Amino acid sequence: MEKTILTNMVMIEDGKGNVVVQDRIKTWKGLAFPGGKVEKGESFVESAIREVKEETGLEVSSLQLCGVKQFQTELDERYIVFLYKTDVYKGTLVSSDEGEVKWIPLNQLKKADTVEDFDQLLEVFQKHSVSELYYEQNQVNVL
Structure with a gap:
C-alpha cells in the first residue's frame, strides 16, 4: 500500500x-497561501479551516x-495538496511561527518572491479548465 500525506492550501480573497x-x-x-497537514480523523475542509486559523488568525x-497538487516524495510517499479558495472570512491577520502573513494584490504575485511552482499553482486556483498540478519524474504537468 502506498503511504500518502494529505495537506491543504487556501487562497483567501x-x-x-x-x-x-x-x-x-x-x-x-517564499510567499504562498496558508495551509498545512490534515490530521488523523479530520475532514479536508476542517483541516483547511484549522490551518488558516493557526497560521493567519x-x-x-x-x-x-479548486483542485489538487500531487507528487512523490523522496521517500516514495504520495503527497497531495487540496487547493481551496474563499472570500468569506472574519478576524484580523496575525502572523505565526510559520511566517509573516499579509494582504497583497493578486496581480502582483507573479512579480513577488513566491515559493517554487507558485505560478502553476495559481493556474489551478484561477482557471476552471485546470484541476491538477502533478509532478512526474521532475516534469510539471498542469491538467
Missing part, C-alpha cells in the same frame, strides 16, 4: 483584488475546492 499570503520561512521558502468558511 478580499473581493478587492487582494489575497492573503504567508512568507514561509521553513523548508518551502482568520476564521474562514465557504471553502471551494
Whole structure:
C-alpha cells in the first residue's frame, strides 16, 4: 500500500483584488497561501479551516475546492495538496511561527518572491479548465 500525506492550501480573497499570503520561512521558502497537514480523523475542509486559523488568525468558511497538487516524495510517499479558495472570512491577520502573513494584490504575485511552482499553482486556483498540478519524474504537468 502506498503511504500518502494529505495537506491543504487556501487562497483567501478580499473581493478587492487582494489575497492573503504567508512568507514561509521553513523548508518551502517564499510567499504562498496558508495551509498545512490534515490530521488523523479530520475532514479536508476542517483541516483547511484549522490551518488558516493557526497560521493567519482568520476564521474562514465557504471553502471551494479548486483542485489538487500531487507528487512523490523522496521517500516514495504520495503527497497531495487540496487547493481551496474563499472570500468569506472574519478576524484580523496575525502572523505565526510559520511566517509573516499579509494582504497583497493578486496581480502582483507573479512579480513577488513566491515559493517554487507558485505560478502553476495559481493556474489551478484561477482557471476552471485546470484541476491538477502533478509532478512526474521532475516534469510539471498542469491538467
